[in-house]
Amino acid sequence: MALLKSKKNKTITGKGLNKLNTKSVNIKPKTTKKIINRYHFLIKCRAYIFQLLNLNFTKTDDEEINKSVRAYLKENMKNVHIELDSEDELLNLRKKYQKNKRLSSKDLDNLNCLLNFITKEIVDNGGLQKYQIASIMGQNSDRGGDSSKKLMKWILELNDSGKNFKDMITLEIGCLRIDNVISQHKYKKFIKSIERIDLNSNHPDIKKEDFLLKTLPESNEDKFDLISCSLVVNFVPDENKRGEMMIRLKKFCKNQGLVFLVLPLPCVTNSRFTDDELLVSKIMEQGLNFKLLKKHKSNKIAYYLFQNNNMVFNENFLKKNHGSKRIINNKPGMNNFCITFG
Ligand SMILES: C[S@@+](CC[C@H](N)C(=O)[O-])C[C@H]1O[C@@H](n2cnc3c(N)ncnc32)[C@H](O)[C@@H]1O
Numbered sequence: 001m002a003l004l005k006s007k008k009n010k011t012i013t014g015k016g017l018n019k020l021n022t023k024s025v026n027i028k029p030k031t032t033k034k035i036i037n038r039y040h041f042l043i044k045c046r047a048y049i050f051q052l053l054n055l056n057f058t059k060t061d062d063e064e065i066n067k068s069v070r071a072y073l074k075e076n077m078k079n080v081h082i083e084l085d086s087e088d089e090l091l092n093l094r095k096k097y098q099k100n101k102r103l104s105s106k107d108l109d110n111l112n113c114l115l116n117f118i119t120k121e122i123v124d125n126g127g128l129q130k131y132q133i134a135s136i137m138g139q140n141s142d143r144g145g146d147s148s149k150k151l152m153k154w155i156l157e158l159n160d161s162g163k164n165f166k167d168m169i170t171l172e173i174g175c176l177r178i179d180n181v182i183s184q185h186k187y188k189k190f191i192k193s194i195e196r197i198d199l200n201s202n203h204p205d206i207k208k209e210d211f212l213l214k215t216l217p218e219s220n221e222d223k224f225d226l227i228s229c230s231l232v233v234n235f236v237p238d239e240n241k242r243g244e245m246m247i248r249l250k251k252f253c254k255n256q257g258l259v260f261l262v263l264p265l266p267c268v269t270n271s272r273f274t275d276d277e278l279l280v281s282k283i284m285e286q287g288l289n290f291k292l293l294k295k296h297k298s299n300k301i302a303y304y305l306f307q308n309n310n311m312v313f314n315e316n317f318l319k320k321n322h323g324s325k326r327i328i329n330n331k332p333g334m335n336n337f338c339i340t341f342g
Pocket residue numbers: 060128132135139147173174175176197198199200209210211212229230231232235236262
């Protein structure tokens with residue numbers, strides 16, 4: 001794993017993230033935001049270039065991807081001395097290079113060069129691990145804290161109103177730390193156990209596992225009563241993989257189980273392709289047969305709690321109606337967040 005270097009070429013912390021006391025690491029909120037946004041931008045561009053070049057790397061792990069890209073470039077990057085304004089190329093990637101269009105050899109050279117540029121920047125800047133540190137710092141300051149606080153508040157409310165959400169076998173996807181509110185001893189009677197997974201593990205209790213590659217449950221016993229998927233779907237750089245993730249949430253959730261879904265607010269309030277209605281009514285309710293139990297929007301974050309109505313879901317509906325991107329809003333400054341089922 002690449003070292004986590006600050007500008008002065010020192011590690012941000014000498015310790016591994018598992019021992020990380022984020023209070024002692026001081027990245028300003030503005031900087032955490034920059035690191036997070038830049039990483040998202042780079043992996044989104046990378047995913048698009050993979051599609052253009054028809055590269056199908058099975059691994060989604062940061063280090064494995066970097067390794068595979070390097071091996072690919074070693075074989076295929078013929079022209080290493082191209083004059084290219086990489087930043088401008090990346091900003092205009094979708095305009096300049098369209099999917100399913102034949103690429104000229106110049107296009108190929110350019111795309112390989114961009115892939116090299118992206119990989120180098122990701123590695124030089126500390127990759128997923130630095131992103132995760134920035135996310136933890138963001139959790140502390142920028143985003144109103146640990147999202148499981150909201151989840152546990154809702155679980156208590158639901159139990160107070162006569163529902164019975166106790167002893168839940170839980171899956172936490174995209175887990176950065178093991179001391180979040182959901183893990184507190186006082187909630188033991190609600191949360192029986194937690195399986196924590198992430199693409200990059202920073203603690204022995206967090207399994208390094210890609211949810212998109214997790215073996216599908218064979219029986220109900222292998223499924224979960226509660227799945228937390230907080231700020232993970234938006235991390236996935238490919239819109240079809242996001243759809244795959246949503247379907248997997250369904251497949252891993254027990255009948256009547258819960259899914260806690262958290263997204264950055266602009267994904268549902270400022271996207272050309274997604275809004276609250278589309279996510280909740282069309283995808284989650286009509287498509288996946290979940291029922292919305294709770295919803296909250298803060299300044300920056302949208303939180304949802306869904307219950308699995310029954311095990312059947314309508315994949316055909318999702319494919320037919322949300323198989324590809326469709327513009328539903330179009331104002332200047334909107335983002336392109338999208339979930340598709342192609
Ligand atoms: C922004 S962090 C969110 C962390 C935390 N859940 C929160 O709410 O603050 C996103 C995390 O999701 C992880 N992640 C993304 N895709 C994943 C996948 N397919 N399987 C497991 N973890 C994934 C990333 O490695 C990253 O650590």
